[in-house]
Amino acid sequence: MAYKIILDPGHGGSDPGANFNGRQEKDDALALAMAVGKLLTNAGFDVEYTRTADVYNTPFEKAMIANNAGGDLFVSFHRNSSAVPNTYTGVQTLVYNREGLKEKLAENINKNLTAIGFEDKGIVERPNLVVLKRTKMPAVLIEAGFINSDKDNELFDNNFNEIAQGIADAIIDTLDDSGISATDAQVYTIQVGAFRNGQLANNMAAQLKAMQFPAMVVFEDGLYKVRVGEFKSLDNAVEMEQRLRAMGYNTFIRS
Structure with a gap:
């Protein structure tokens, strides 16, 4: 694509x-x-x-x-x-x-x-x-x-x-x-939290993983950021974001 x-x-x-x-x-x-x-x-x-x-x-x-x-x-x-x-x-x-x-x-x-x-x-x-x-x-x-x-x-x-x-x-x-060519599609991920304390980020990621969400912690701009998934389809990312929001997470889609 x-x-x-x-x-x-x-x-x-x-x-x-x-x-x-x-x-x-x-x-x-x-x-x-x-x-x-x-x-x-x-x-x-x-x-x-x-x-x-x-x-x-x-x-x-x-x-x-x-x-x-x-x-x-x-x-x-x-x-x-x-x-x-x-x-x-x-x-x-x-x-x-x-x-x-x-x-x-x-x-x-x-x-x-x-x-x-x-x-x-x-x-x-x-x-x-x-x-x-x-x-x-x-x-x-x-x-x-x-x-x-x-x-x-x-x-x-x-x-x-x-x-x-x-x-x-x-x-x-x-x-x-950025390693992107004309034939590459953008990857989307959902951010669910950003913390100065790395342990808090790890705790949230562990909680998400326990519920079978593909969570990860990324250190960026001085913050530990918790993200879920990598999607080539924006529709799939939106669907995942809606699931997480329904569970009470404060989310937004990143690309």
Whole structure:
């Protein structure tokens, strides 16, 4: 089964996003997402889109489209804006938190786009952003320059193909560094606890194993984390998560 990447052109339809001198964010986002998608498809990845035309879906609907499609990675495309035109410039990538594959991908996207000429506005954690919070897979949101910056618009228009290639290369290189190829599917696991005390984590894992759950303890980011199972199917992971939640565990799916 091919590794599935969900590309999300921001806004759409009745929601144009940011505007500047007749230019609409939704159009730039769609064009860039489609260009990146073509490159990823040619590289052998399974690519799906939250939209391919000028239609509107709520951010929650976009996240559900990605989840229902069984996506392994989610990339959302946007253009930034500021209150006063030509005040700020640069590329910025948003993540739910700076952890794992999504952080590395954000770093590589920013690196590749700054090499084209964009200022690096950094990586920003946005845990309350719906498309980053509700997607059950690693997710990033790219702000590909400021739409109300003449400098950034010139970079965007004159280097469009290079920008698309830079983003596609960042995705491919990040996955390759993580040992993931186009033919690999994402693995999902359910986290049921995180402790500073390793014995507490081991006690929870032992309790789960006694009930025939495939539990393990992983030390990560200074915490002992208790996880259950490794699933290639998101549906199977969701089913396991529901079983654990029904037993009173505070769970979430990791990928």
